Amino acid sequence: MKVLVLGAGIIGTTSAYFLAKQGHDVTVIDRQDSVAMETSNSNAGQLSYAFSSPWAAPGLPLDLIKWTLTGRSPVVVNPNISFETTKFMYRMFKNCNPKSYELNKSRMLRVANYSQKCLLEIEKEIDVNYEQRKQGSLQLFWNLKDLEKAKKDTLILEKFNIKYELLDANACIKAEPGLQYIKNKLAGGLQFKNDFTGNCFIFANEIYKKCLAMGVKFEFNTHIESILLENNKVCAIKTNKGEISSDNYSVSLGSYSSKLLATIGIDIPVYPVKGYSITLPILNDKDAPQSTIMDDKNKIGITRLGDNVRVAGTAHLTDFNKELRAKSLRSLKNGLNNLFPMATSESSDVNFWTGFRPSTPDGTPIIGATPYSNLYLNTGHGTLGWTMSAGSGKLLASIISSTKPEISFDGIEMSRYNYSNKTALNYG
Ligand SMILES: Cc1cc2nc3c(=O)[nH]c(=O)nc-3n(C[C@H](O)[C@H](O)[C@H](O)COP(=O)(O)OP(=O)(O)OC[C@H]3O[C@@H](n4cnc5c(N)ncnc54)[C@H](O)[C@@H]3O)c2cc1C
Structure with a gap:
């Protein structure tokens, strides 16, 4: 199955890694000329599993x-x-x-603890040195x-x-x-x-090299302009270099995710x-x-x-x-x-x-399905995107592959915000 990942920050890069590992034909698009050039570039470097709180x-x-x-x-x-x-x-x-604090914290800890496990798995599989x-x-x-x-x-x-x-x-x-x-x-x-601590930018680049070796394609210097719909599904992504289509699409555009999604009726509070x-x-x-x-x-x-x-x-x-x-x-x-x-x-x-x-106002990231059957989200990681990156990438890959995820995604999907997203079903 072809999957187009929008955004090559730490979240898009780890998503691409786990999607490729699960056998998908993955392409990543980003406006920058390399991975992790925006928020994932110089964050504090803390892998704060214990500190995961809203x-x-x-x-x-x-x-x-x-x-x-x-x-x-x-x-x-x-x-x-x-x-x-x-x-x-x-x-x-x-x-x-x-x-709300206890509920939100429990959701964040679920993703954070899983991320630590997934990071250790990556370290076993590939020789990564990220300080x-x-x-x-x-x-x-x-x-x-x-x-x-x-x-x-x-x-x-x-x-x-x-x-x-x-x-x-x-x-x-x-x-x-x-x-x-x-x-x-x-x-x-x-x-x-x-x-733990570690350099998120170096890690993203190590994962990028591994992705290339697994056949993932990266389209850099490519600005995403809009999401095109047909029959209540995404049919292509319009960029400054033309349209790119795929079977499935995943949005990991960091803080820019909500602006783009609003144009197709999806209201997420990032x-x-x-x-x-x-x-x-x-x-x-x-x-x-x-x-x-x-x-x-x-x-x-x-x-x-x-x-x-x-x-x-x-x-x-x-x-x-x-x-x-x-x-x-x-x-x-x-x-x-x-x-x-x-x-x-x-x-x-x-x-x-x-x-x-x-x-997000509740501190929890948004991972999983949207009202459009071939559009997924992996965004809204706030202060802890580096900490939660590995688990979020693997969880997203399991959801797209329709395999049983290793953790529950209950309360992690966008459906927890039930204020307006129903309108999205009428688009396309
Ligand atoms: C000061 C600071 C300290 C932090 N410290 C920590 C920490 O110690 N530990 C921790 O776990 N987290 C920390 N974080 C949070 C963490 O850095 C973020 O949660 C994480 O980097 C978000 O990753 P992302 O991939 O979602 O977003 P980004 O890294 O921003 O990636 C989004 C990508 O989308 C691309 N993009 C956006 N719009 C478009 C478009 N229209 N067309 C094409 N491409 C587009 C961008 O170029 C970018 O590459 C910190 C953040 C800050 C600001």
């Missing part, structure tokens, strides 16, 4: 008020807020209650009040069977010796031993939550981060990738504005210096980057 948590509305009052909010909303942004925030707030480290992740706390709160929150970790360890300041330094210079400021940390990262060379290995560190207060993630350190953060709600925000650059640099003052040099070249997290 942003829409019960405490979020209050936190937003507190952050705004202190003037140091990790969430930035443009003053001339658009209708799309308002709609996304409204839908997200509707999920900020304990019942991976398997030393867990560490969430830091700066005062006893926050540490006590974290202890209480471990109930939910136990409920979901997530392995964790509460560390005092000395144990944090044992795990991350580069933190020794700030020992007096640290209250403790929460360590997730089963988390919104571009902009984030920033900096990457800079490590000066001293012993003073540098060894794995992934989350600074909960400043809402930044710091990750070791090869000889570099990457720091990422900020949720900027500004639609598709690609401008690099100087204030975020400063706060990421300060965040790194506060934790690892001796790891890098002030004069180092910094690679400052921005990307749009394809976010």
